[in-house]
Amino acid sequence: MAFGRLERNAGSQPMSDINMTPLIDVMLVLLVIFIVAAPLMTSSLKLDLPRSAAGRPGEATAYIALAVDAQGRLYVADQPVDTAQLSARVREAASKDPQTEVQLRADSAVPYGRVAELIGLVQDAGLSRIGFVTEAPAR
Secondary structure, three states, rough: OOOOOOOOOOOOOOOOOOOOOHHHHHHHHHHHHHHHHHHHHHOOOOOOOOOOOOOOOOOOOEEEEEEEEOOOOEEEEEEOOHHHHHHHHHHHHHOOOOEEEEEEEOOOHHHHHHHHHHHHHHHHHHHOEEEEEOOOOOO
């Protein structure tokens, strides 16, 4: 026989709800990481571009990204192509829009003669707007 109050306090109940705050914090951190890392993954082709203080990004509405690596291999939009495929793609782009710009990224080890050949190939295909992509000098 117990003496005292008839009501008994059961004590604290276990919390059955999931705390969403840590999950949301982790998701926001991951979102920020992806936002910061996304621009760094734009080009998977590794080139040692020449450095120039005069280079400024242009505002081209339509462009073809052409790259030449140190071994002289050609890439269009980071996809390897040969000279015939490159010529066909440039002709196709020129037929759609003659004001299409060619953004040429050439490794600094590529001889000037190879770059001049590519410029001639692009001009023969019908495009005359050629931009040279460089890196800004280290400060």
